[in-house]
Amino acid sequence: MMKLSRRTFTGLVGFAGAASAFGLSACATGPKVVVVGGGFGGATAAKYVKRYLPGANVVLIDAAKTHFTCPFSNTVIGGMNSMAFIERSFDALANKYGITVVTDMVTAIDPVTKVVKTKGGISFGYDKLVVSPGVDLKWGALEGYDEAAAELMPHAWKAGPQTALLRKQLEAMPNGGTVMISAPGNPFRCPPGPYERASLIAYYLKTQKPKSKLIILDAKDAFAKDKLFKEGWEKMYDNIIEWVPAAKNGKVVKVDAKAGVLETDFDKFKPAVANVIPPQSAGAIALSTGLADKSGFCPVDPNTFESTLHKDIFVIGDACTAGEMPKSGYSASSQAKVAAGAIAAMVMGDKPAAMSAINTCYSLLAPDYGISVSGVYSVQDGKIANIKGAGGVSPSGANYQFRKKEADFAGGWYASICQDTWG
Amino acid sequence: MKSYLVAIPVCLGLALVAAPAARAGSANVMADSCAGCHGTGGQSLGAMPAFNTKSADELKKMLRDYRSGAREATIMDRITKGYSEAQLDAIVDYYKK
Numbered sequence A: 001m002m003k004l005s006r007r008t009f010t011g012l013v014g015f016a017g018a019a020s021a022f023g024l025s026a027c028a029t030g031p032k033v034v035v036v037g038g039g040f041g042g043a044t045a046a047k048y049v050k051r052y053l054p055g056a057n058v059v060l061i062d063a064a065k066t067h068f069t070c071p072f073s074n075t076v077i078g079g080m081n082s083m084a085f086i087e088r089s090f091d092a093l094a095n096k097y098g099i100t101v102v103t104d105m106v107t108a109i110d111p112v113t114k115v116v117k118t119k120g121g122i123s124f125g126y127d128k129l130v131v132s133p134g135v136d137l138k139w140g141a142l143e144g145y146d147e148a149a150a151e152l153m154p155h156a157w158k159a160g161p162q163t164a165l166l167r168k169q170l171e172a173m174p175n176g177g178t179v180m181i182s183a184p185g186n187p188f189r190c191p192p193g194p195y196e197r198a199s200l201i202a203y204y205l206k207t208q209k210p211k212s213k214l215i216i217l218d219a220k221d222a223f224a225k226d227k228l229f230k231e232g233w234e235k236m237y238d239n240i241i242e243w244v245p246a247a248k249n250g251k252v253v254k255v256d257a258k259a260g261v262l263e264t265d266f267d268k269f270k271p272a273v274a275n276v277i278p279p280q281s282a283g284a285i286a287l288s289t290g291l292a293d294k295s296g297f298c299p300v301d302p303n304t305f306e307s308t309l310h311k312d313i314f315v316i317g318d319a320c321t322a323g324e325m326p327k328s329g330y331s332a333s334s335q336a337k338v339a340a341g342a343i344a345a346m347v348m349g350d351k352p353a354a355m356s357a358i359n360t361c362y363s364l365l366a367p368d369y370g371i372s373v374s375g376v377y378s379v380q381d382g383k384i385a386n387i388k389g390a391g392g393v394s395p396s397g398a399n400y401q402f403r404k405k406e407a408d409f410a411g412g413w414y415a416s417i418c419q420d421t422w423g
Numbered sequence B: 001m002k003s004y005l006v007a008i009p010v011c012l013g014l015a016l017v018a019a020p021a022a023r024a025g026s027a028n029v030m031a032d033s034c035a036g037c038h039g040t041g042g043q044s045l046g047a048m049p050a051f052n053t054k055s056a057d058e059l060k061k062m063l064r065d066y067r068s069g070a071r072e073a074t075i076m077d078r079i080t081k082g083y084s085e086a087q088l089d090a091i092v093d094y095y096k097k
């Protein structure tokens, strides 16, 4: 069996047995770590497993050839950057770190035989598996909002063609049109995201289509950094942005995409452009593998991010439930390092180190106006919680220089985290 | 086919023995979480100040001063409060090793 020839190997591809072929190659060089998803969580996990365990055999599988980041996609929607600005390649992960990058869709994970199968018919055996598929949209959870509806009323909550579509609709809208954003209830990917988007669209309207309006219909009565957003909106977009909370009948309960109508309990609206951000769950592959609980997200050991439902599978990023950590790219990246550290320790027969993580979400209200929220996390009473006294939001009432500095740091953050993740 | 699959754990056993020496200690993961803003190894891009170019003593002093409020900041004051002085020193030592 150890003498498996190239011929046999090729013959095996396409069958579950190929997993053993890959598994065998792991015998020679080190433990086999497979990562599903090359976004903030997955790409960071692949790179840091290699850093902590240089001998590991790391395979990173993503359905797409390149990754479009959601962070800074709102600047594309606002017209400040191009799609190319948010497109990331996996080349450095392959060339600089020796990670095997596979472009294919993972269609099944067998946690018992420890095999991952792809649409392209390849199987990969693993010793440790990292799952970071991000979110999927719950089609139909908002009445009338399905995949076809999203082609007319984009969500743009996964970056890529949806981002470009929303931008195109805004460009085509006449001066004086109304844009509506339907914001979901908690939990969802990037809690400040809808409000950053509203700000940057308002910036575009103010500078290019000043007779236009933007209305946020919200399923909530409060949102991340709301005091700071409202302070900035009052200063810059007073007669452009209107936020309608759930208590004031803001919750969208039904959409008719063909007619271009959004419905709340008591009203119907027909905006020129509708951006519908629907409810979300962990990525489909996490659900079909049985990694999620009834919340639609995946419970994990807070110290290691190992699934509490399936051994040797680590779920990180938006797909997992991580106590007080919000669903953000920074959280996903930080969780990836915790999981990579735990995997390295387990493989070495050590006890994983104490969990330690950071999150920061910068939001732009205009190209020169930034705000932030930050947290430093540890495991307290068995749950991931912010360390008391640390973190929090930018000060209220800060001057122009302070907001401008944070806008510049937001850009520096984006460049730095992309380097840390894919560079 | 089945026999291949059972063989994996046995192989893993071998791999464990042969695993490389790089180890993940607590300071690694704690320190590496700063790289989300400061880049891998502290080489920050754009407006983010890089810190891999400064001496360990300078860095330790800066971090203590952010933590106490003696040094002006937009965000490092909020972040350093999540660590003890000893932890901040250990983070610097990891980046400087």
Ligand SMILES: Cc1cc2nc3c(=O)[nH]c(=O)nc-3n(C[C@H](O)[C@H](O)[C@H](O)COP(=O)(O)OP(=O)(O)OC[C@H]3O[C@@H](n4cnc5c(N)ncnc54)[C@H](O)[C@@H]3O)c2cc1C
Pocket: A036, A037, A038, A039, A040, A041, A042, A061, A062, A063, A064, A067, A069, A070, A071, A072, A073, A074, A104, A105, A106, A107, A132, A133, A134, A135, A156, A157, A158, A189, A190, A193, A197, A283, A284, A285, A316, A317, A318, A319, A327, A328, A329, A330, A331, A332, A360, A361, A362, A363
């Ligand atoms: C508009 C917007 C703005 C945002 N701004 C910020 C911000 O400023 N800062 C911040 O920290 N966060 C921000 N976020 C949140 C951030 O995008 C997510 O939290 C982050 O992407 C989560 O990382 P992840 O690894 O869990 O998932 P993702 O980054 O979404 O990566 C998932 C990857 O897995 C792949 N995949 C999924 N299923 C499969 C499968 N079955 N087979 C193969 N591949 C698969 C996908 O192709 C994708 O590349 C924003 C989000 C939005 C929507």
